[in-house]
Amino acid sequence: MIFNIWKDIEKGKLDSVYLLVGKESFLLQETTQKLIEAALLEEEKDFNLSTYDMEETALEAALEDAETLPFIGERRVTIIKNPYFLTSEKKKEKNEHRLERLEQYLQSPVPYSILIFYAPYEKLDERKKITKLIKKQSTVVEMNSLSDKETAKWIIDLADAEKVQLDEEAIEQLLLLTAGDLLTINEEIKKLSTYVGENGQITKEIVDKLVARTLEQNIFELIEKVVHRNSTEALKIFYDLLKANEEPIKILSLLATQFRLILQVKELGKVGYGQQQIANTIKVHPFRVKLALKQAGLFHEEELASYMIQLAEADYEMKTGKKDKQLVLELFLLKILKK
Numbered sequence: 001m002i003f004n005i006w007k008d009i010e011k012g013k014l015d016s017v018y019l020l021v022g023k024e025s026f027l028l029q030e031t032t033q034k035l036i037e038a039a040l041l042e043e044e045k046d047f048n049l050s051t052y053d054m055e056e057t058a059l060e061a062a063l064e065d066a067e068t069l070p071f072i073g074e075r076r077v078t079i080i081k082n083p084y085f086l087t088s089e090k091k092k093e094k095n096e097h098r099l100e101r102l103e104q105y106l107q108s109p110v111p112y113s114i115l116i117f118y119a120p121y122e123k124l125d126e127r128k129k130i131t132k133l134i135k136k137q138s139t140v141v142e143m144n145s146l147s148d149k150e151t152a153k154w155i156i157d158l159a160d161a162e163k164v165q166l167d168e169e170a171i172e173q174l175l176l177l178t179a180g181d182l183l184t185i186n187e188e189i190k191k192l193s194t195y196v197g198e199n200g201q202i203t204k205e206i207v208d209k210l211v212a213r214t215l216e217q218n219i220f221e222l223i224e225k226v227v228h229r230n231s232t233e234a235l236k237i238f239y240d241l242l243k244a245n246e247e248p249i250k251i252l253s254l255l256a257t258q259f260r261l262i263l264q265v266k267e268l269g270k271v272g273y274g275q276q277q278i279a280n281t282i283k284v285h286p287f288r289v290k291l292a293l294k295q296a297g298l299f300h301e302e303e304l305a306s307y308m309i310q311l312a313e314a315d316y317e318m319k320t321g322k323k324d325k326q327l328v329l330e331l332f333l334l335k336i337l338k339k
Helices: 002-010 025-039 042-048 059-067 099-107 129-137 148-161 168-178 182-196 204-210 215-227 231-243 248-270 275-282 286-296 301-320 325-337
Strands: 017-021 049-053 076-081 113-119 139-142
Touching (some): 002 148, 017 025, 025 113, 049 059, 059 076, 168 204, 215 286, 231 325, 248 286, 301 325
Parallel strands (some): 017 113, 017 139, 049 076
């Protein structure tokens, strides 16, 4: 698990080659930063830290850098970004990548360098010889979305580092308002910690007060009000969004996205998929799936399919200028609120 690897890094237990792979950008950046901080002193970074983008620079240049003795320090860190040659992607290459040179390096990495492959890809091409070799010869860290349990644990760790506490309701509300986005959670914990001070307690009420609601969160709450036929609150949220200068087309698009998600999780749940399985299948954060599952139980599939058709028609009417954009949205909301 990634937290165990972070602990090893923080203790100074470093390996020669790391393969960081996955689409969770915050985890990629955080793990890379932890490796740099553990390997190099601040004054050493200018001399012993280098980054090479494989879409711009030849692989051989990065390997030559890794093999160069460190200057003023004991280690060198070389980051290889976008190693697309590990994937099935076809690119028009600006530079020739001599993969046999990498194979030689991996068989015998220099002891004073840490080589980091920064691979922001969903998956690698496991059929390739070089992919098999790098996975065998490196510490592989998968940067996938964390589960609810893992995210909650990470939030507690962040709070501990800031010397504050969160109760269970505060964690749940923070997850709700951030939709589980790790970068946002990290920033919000720092803000909340500053507010309560050292040894302070972050409560659900404080989270509600200080954590800004995203447009996506407002759309979720709008659908919640619609589900429970609370027309007053639903329309209040809608008009507040318009007052905040949110574009009706953008609101419509997010409504369609959320209703589509609800329909997808309902269908997958019906055939026995669990929350994590659904998240992996449709490529969304597990916490969004958890919220959608709660809403899915309040709709029939036929009802959701009907809403998707109505939303597609509303989108056409907006984009062709057949009706006023705000009016189109109002009519859609009023229609489903009256059911």
